[in-house]
Amino acid sequence: MSIRFRLIIMNFLQFFIWACWLITIGSYWFNNKHWSGAEFGAIFSTMGIASLFMPTLTGIIADKWVSAEKLYGILHLLGAAALVYIPEVNNPGDFFWAILLVVIFYMPTIALANSIAYTILNNKQNDIVNDFPPIRVWGTVGFVVALWVISLTGNETSHNQFYIAAAAAVVLGIYSFTLPNCPPLARESDKKTFAETLGLNAFFLFKDVKIAMFFIFSMFLGASLQLTNAYGDTFLHDFAGVTEYKDAIAVKYPAIIMSISQISETLFILAIPFFLKRFGIKQVMLFSMFAWVLRFGLLAYGNPGNGLWMIILSCIVYGMAFDFFNISGSLFIETYTSPKIRASAQGLFMMMVNGFGAISGSLISGFIIQQYFTLPDGTKKWPGIWLTFAIYSLIVALLFAILFKHKHEKNAADVKINH
Incomplete structure (x- = not known):
């Protein structure tokens, strides 16, 4: 085998x-x-x-x-x-x-x-x-x-x-x-500082402005991922209370509709080598960020009836939004860091995306939705919710384009740097 x-x-x-x-x-x-x-x-x-x-x-x-x-x-x-x-x-x-x-x-x-x-x-x-x-x-x-x-x-x-x-x-x-x-x-015979003895080497990556900026924006994208995980299925379920849509396929089988997102992932994952080598990590991350803008924007105007195509297209766009920062980000961390801190560096990436990103996205979005987009009877104003998320994603994309400095050699992968 x-x-x-x-x-x-x-x-x-x-x-x-x-x-x-x-x-x-x-x-x-x-x-x-x-x-x-x-x-x-x-x-x-x-x-x-x-x-x-x-x-x-x-x-x-x-x-x-x-x-x-x-x-x-x-x-x-x-x-x-x-x-x-x-x-x-x-x-x-x-x-x-x-x-x-x-x-x-x-x-x-x-x-x-x-x-x-x-x-x-x-x-x-x-x-x-x-x-x-x-x-x-x-x-x-x-x-x-x-x-x-x-x-x-x-x-x-x-x-x-x-x-x-x-x-x-x-x-x-x-x-x-x-x-x-x-x-x-990590060799035990190597002379180590106290932090290195405790295995905290990977945290030194934050001293590198580029990698620190990368981790920070990974956290912001982790918040976007939490938004779609937490509210996507609920959004479709809420249409069951609308007479016009209660018998729609998307309302009856929301898990099947949402699985289109994962099917889309399979295509975009296979495209990652081309995009990374052709455009580099900064452009690929920007593609991901603008894909989040498009995904949330489509959900704002989509519905299970004549707007079903928008929901399906948003699921297809999700493949790029997720893969181009999650998988590409993991590959970037691998190529940018020393093999001696490989697992620790990958753990840091996970901490920023699924830790700080997920928690901040959950807490802040929950407060905003409850305060500004929930009616007294509990009904949610979904178009406003999704447009707010889209605006958030757009702001993150523009800040990333300005603040993240990375020069990429066309048609070449990022060069490994041993820290």
């Missing part, structure tokens, strides 16, 4: 696990447990909380003490145990802590999966800019397959979604121990 195929299996299962419950957990909450919506918003904050410290912490461990693939396997096995426990929870307060435990184990595995792939591909003398995206695209395929499996088997409101995710996590946890060894590269 080729190493590329083995990494494809890893990426497929990595995102299959997440998609089994991420999109449908709301249906489980309201239809299976019959709890109120007052506490549900806190569930999505758990991913941001876990991403504040776990990816960086596990990255430090992988860079200094434990082989990345072994740590990766242990986390997935612990995550499987936490997933099996979820159906046993019988009150919303405990449910928050149970989900937090699940994501504490899961969120760092996203960065570790990238780190493992980069290490193995580099050891095999592969060009990661060309060879990683065709492997990573199978993670998105796994996400789509999981959505369809859970939906078509009628498990959107069932606890079986957690058992299916747990089974996949056990398989991936065991499988990861068979992957090529990815040992820590």
